[in-house]
């Protein structure tokens with residue numbers, strides 16, 4: 001599927017791994033022609049978390065009209081496209097199934113090549129949409145609602161997970177604590193906002209495994225410590241901005257420490273941030289400080305490209321397209337799809 005002459009490669013990306021239905025069209029893996037995200041957050045809010053059955057139904061309701069709209073906004077028709085890239089996993093299996101079935105039907109009807117994308121590699125590749133010149137190798141910190149991992153990316157196709165959370169993901173911890181404190185859903189952006197008025201040193205929450213060798217981390221002890229603090233002090237007496245600032249600081253201290261240590265120990269001069277929690281103001285600020293201190297290059301996407309979107313799926317799909325790494329119509333989604 002090599003690029004014919006100077007013809008531009010236009011890939012439609014489809015993403016339905018969790019609670020965002022997303023369709024985008026990206027040219028040559030870098031230029032966004034359209035990028036649509038239909039968030040289901042309003043339907044999940046009253047449950048304070050994503051309800052898989054609702055997620056699948058909502059994807060199904062909207063996916064076809066999003067494809068039409070993405071083509072319309074890019075001023076293209078299906079025959080102008082070069083390939084279809086879809087998230088195969090990881091994610092919620094019923095939700096993934098809607099995107100994958102849609103992509104397969106579209107591929108069957110148009111004979112366009114089909115590309116299966118790993119959602120986490122998509123998150124990392126969101127960076128290339130704004131910084132196309134990022135060099136390899138790099139260390140990526142992926143922090144989202146479902147994942148918290150440190151990955152060594154040597155080149156396209158060569159990835160190694162060097163550390164990850166042993167329990168809660170960072171976004172999950174933020175969302176759970178915000179839910180417990182009745183701050184709203186999803187908690188990450190609300191805590192980010194409230195924390196800006198608070199003192200991150202006000203409450204000394206534990207930084208588990210920060211002194212331990214290696215790059216794994218654990219956030220469940222922090223969550224318990226925060227819940228115990230609320231019970232001890234009493235919810236009505238808590239200074240909420242201080243609480244939020246201190247809670248997120250404990251998470252980010254560990255993340256920033258582990259990822260900068262990894263960069264130094266593996267002698268890799270650049271860090272690439274990815275995933276929804278990567279939109280956090282304080283995390284970005286702390287990483288910038290540390291990157292400066294250790295003379296590391298630091299990349300992070302604009303907030304709208306940190307959270308789930310399909311432009312990132314098309315961006316990584318382009319890499320596979322160039323390598324003729326395609327899937328057939330027999331492909332199935334995989335809730336635990338490996339890094340490839």
Ligand code: AMP
Pocket residue numbers: 143144145146170171172174175186187188189192275276277278279280281306307308
């Ligand atoms: P993702 O799983 O990549 O779609 O990202 C969703 C997660 O990112 C949720 O857990 C959100 O609470 C979290 N999130 C989104 N924006 C922010 C933010 N500004 N600060 C912290 N967490 C955030």
Ligand code: MG
Pocket residue numbers: 119123144145275276307308
């Ligand atoms: Mg995600």
